[in-house]
Amino acid sequence: MLYFTFKILHILTATLLLTSVGVGCYQWYLSKNKYLLQIQTWTRIIPLALFQLLSGFTMISLKQYSLSEIWIEASLISFLIAIGSWFSFLYFIRAQTFFLIVCGSAVLSMIFFMASMVH
């Protein structure tokens, strides 16, 4: 029961996280104002991302999965790449489009591994 509750919360917060990122990127694309996006990152995106990590690890411990499973390792690596490239996009002036593409690709691969639970 607890596992299912966390899983549903994990999916719903993933929705909010991706929506915040999408809306933030759209507003940045229209106004080129990174300051707003930086505020959104620290007030919404980072707390939601932390909750995603916490709920993910809680589900792993509830189901007693091994951390060495391929889909868990791949999801964690993709998550770290996504966070790293997002901060690079926010705070480095050069190669913004490249970091945004890397972030998007990392998020897509994270969703692929978590949806498929490839062993």
Place this chain on the structure above:
Amino acid sequence: MAIIICICLLDVMLTYFIKFLHVFIALGLLGLTVVCFALAGPHNLNKILRINKILLILTPFALITGTLLVYPKQYTFHTPWIMAAYGLLGVFCSAIILALFLQEKIAKRWVWKIIYFLLLGILTMIVHDAVTKTSFL
């Protein structure tokens, strides 16, 4: 023998890819409905109309990818939570079509907030059923 193994591997990879698409589209549907809920009101009419059209385009893809996953995941179309999901998605789709027609006629912000909140509730019920493999209804 090698060809049979390759076909089996392709089949498994295809199932993983279809499931990824299904989850991605579901996240898209949820996310866009959240945006509509946030923007609900007469001032953002054009944006909401555009988002509703995108929702209407995504819904059949969610239906198709879900349908393609039924047999590979060893379920049948008579499974209660799958039947409930089809019904709820039908209700969601009808509500979006109605919203497209009534968008300009209903100006009250709180009415649209309630409508999009209910649509979020419908999608959450579908997610709940898919996760727990039991029907909420």
